[in-house]
Amino acid sequence: MNIRDFKEKLFSLGTENGFTDMEVYFNASNNFNVKIFKGEVDNYTVADESGLAFRGLYKGKMGYAFTEKVDETSLGILIEEAKGNAMIIEDEDEVEIFAGSEKYNDFEGYSKALDEFTPEKKIQFAKDLEKEAFALDSRVVAVNYCMMASGEGERIIINNKGLEKSAKDNLAYCYLSVVVKEGENIKTGAKFVASTNITDFHAKKIAxxxxxxxxxxxxxxxxxxxNYPVIFRNDAANTMLETFSSIFSAENVQKDLSLLKGKLGKNIASEKITIIDDPLMENGFASTPFDAEGVATYKKEIVSQGKLNTFLHNLKTAKKDGTESTGNAYKASFKGSVGIAPSNMYISPGEKTYDQLVENVEEGIIITDLQGLHSGTNAVSGDFSLAAQGYLVQNGKIIRPVDQITIAGNFYELLNEIEDIADDLEFGLPSRGNFGSPSLRVKGIAVSG
Incomplete structure (x- = not known):
């Protein structure tokens, strides 16, 4: 059934059953994934998922329900489940059905060019990627992960207060991990690329x-x-930002799960640091013109030259703080509840090159990879103790690779210890948002060998 016809019948039935403000949120996605092993297709998946969530005010409380079947048989079930949920919800915070923003940005997240990247071409690209990796160096003994994937989706949000918004997006991405061996020494290296531009998928360059x-x-x-001066290379730096990004969530601040409470308008980082959330970024993994509640999104500086400007809000947290939503309401899918997440969050790049950052280090460590991020970090206190690897720098030159080390510190302190920033902004593997950073030179961190 057409979504708009479905919502008309659902809202009519909801009104008959005592619902006032009502909303439907529809999400559909199509995902492709192929993995290659020794020149052959090892795994091939095409998955379609779609569903609809309904929420509405019933006797002053918000009720929720969802379905994967958008047809007449689901109408009554959605209404009854939403009524039942409304009666058992104990959260006293007032939840709002949003009437709509005054203005929405023109944003097109769907690339028609990707339509030309057919499944056959994606499979061939993945095979070429593995082949190039083996051809580049005789020490490559295995390609332990070679994946090419793509996804496209559509979101529609409609309510009985006049809001009706829809958006389509698509993206392709690949991941390659190789194993090299020299004598008894074995190491791995990996590269991830995500883009709406087919030309970014150059097998030899990625390999x-x-x-x-x-x-x-x-x-x-x-x-x-x-204690060493440390350069967090861009890939390690964006991992750190992702790990501690929850400190900027207004929900966590209100729950005393962030030490940034009471710090709005104050300096929390080095003046070199500007942190941006840009949901309208071209080619951004998490770009969108509106959030999960239908609020218009916009580019914002969370931190400007070290000063904390804003937290990330949805409608509920904004009402608690007497401010406006920042357009960061988030739902993982139509089944999920509304939370808060960044879109494309990144640290603004500087003007120096990565090599220039290295040249200014007399003796220090470059961190390229961090391990144990789930067990070795505390997002509330900001403390971290992580296994790491990278390179030793002496007199401005990389001397040798380094592993079997542990770095320990505090993220809040680290933000204030950043002395310089490179121009090499790069985004990493997305997870509940898309996170990027240039390479960062930090005054000093405790390193245990």
């Missing part, structure tokens, strides 16, 4: 980066334990 990374770590040893 070169993964193989170069792996080979560069051969012969890695530990270092003497002490």
């Amino acid at each position: 070169e980066k993964a193989v170069k990374e792996a080979v560069s770590m051969l012969g890695a040893e530990t270092v003497k334990s002490k």
Whole structure:
């Protein structure tokens, strides 16, 4: 059944059953994934998912229900389940059905060019990616992960207060991980690329980066334990930002799960640091013109030259703080509840190159990879203790690879210790948002060898 015809019948039935404000949220996605092993297709998946969520005010409380069947048989079930949920919900916070923003940005997240990237071409690209990796260096003994994937989706949000918005998007992405061996020494290297631009998927260039990374770590040893100046390379830096991004959520601030409570308008980081959330970024993994509640999204500086400007809000947290939503309401799918998440969050790049950052280090460590991010971090306190690897720098030059080290510190303190920022902004693997950072030079961090 057409979504708009369905919502008319659903809203009519809802009104008959005592609902006032009502909303439907429809989400549909189509995902493609192929994995290659030794030149052959190892796994091939095409998955379609769609469904609709209904929520509405019943006797002053918000009720929720969802279905994967958008037809007449679901109408009564949705209404009854939403009524039942409304009666048992104990949350006293007032939840709002949003009438709509005054203005929405023109944003097109769907690339027609990707339609030309057919399944056959994606499979061939993945095969070429693996082939190039083996051809680049005789020390490549295995490609332990070679994946090409794509996805496209559509979201529609309609309510009985006049809001009706829809958006389509698509994206392709690949991931390559290689294993190199020299004597008894074995190392891995990986590269991830996501884009709406087909030309970004150049098999040889992507393979070169993964193989170069792996080979560069051969012969890695530990270092003497002490406090070192540290450069977090862009991929390690965006991992740190992602891990601690929840401190900027207004929901966590209100629940005392962030030490940024009471810090609005104050300096919380080095003046070199500007952190941006840009839901309208071209080619952004999490770009969208409206959020999960229908609020118009916009580019915002969460932190400007070290000063905290705003938290990320949905309608509920904004009402608690007497402010407006920042358009960061988030639902993982039509089945999910409304929370808060960044869109494309990143640290603004500087003007120096990565090499110039390295040249200014007399003795220090470049961190390229962090492990144990779930067990070794505390997003509330900001403390971290993480296994890491990278390179030793002396007199402005990379001397050798480093592994079997642990770095320890505090994220809030780290933000204030950043002395310089490179121009090499890069985004990593997305997870509940898309996170990016350039390389960051930090004054000093405790390193245990």
